[in-house]
Amino acid sequence: MAAPRVLAVINQKGGAGKTTLAMNLAAGLARAAPTVLVDLDPQASALQWAGAGTQPFAATVKQLSGRWDASALRRAFKAYAHIVLDCPPSLDGAASMQALRACDVALVPVLPSPVDLWASLRLPQEVEAARQVNPGLRACLVLNQIEQRSALSAAMQHALAEFGMPLLRSVVRRRAVYRAAALDGVSVFQMGARGQAAAEEIQAIIEELPAS
16 A cells, blocks of 8 residues: 655644645545545644534544654554645644655645735745755645635735745635535535535645645
8 A cells, every 4th residue: 555645734824724725625635535634733623623513524634742753644544545734823833844844745825915925934944944854845835715806916926936935826715615614514525516616626726736
């Protein structure tokens, strides 16, 4: 059996929509192969989300604490094809750095605001540091909570260029169905026709993720 592929959803800034993206990515990946989302945030938002519904969440959701490395992570979850790490909103704790050192792909959700992006400028340095241990690490940005039919400002385009990290073409738009799915303890893939547009954009991100 091939080793699980590890995807970390990470940003040092809170409020970037990490858990929403991570949960829906895990649900989308689970449609094709067994997937576990590992909640690394002490607030345990992903665990609360998965436990809020009357039907099972589409992917397995677990919590992991203490010291671990890439080998230990893959051993612990060897039954899964995909491991999605929902990282805490800080680079100062051990969990986020462990995630960067263990993952195949780091996905960085950013809001369409230069101020929010500049607040995360430490992250590329941490990615480069993690590559000393994890040279195969691929990292990319994904724009999150984009307003319908809005164009990126010149300031935002400049900020993205300054960040120096590849940007996915696919984006996550601001949709009420993402909040509704969290309240119901499900993913947008479980919301039927109401969640179809959101599910399509999550699937587009999955298909665009860099190969590990």
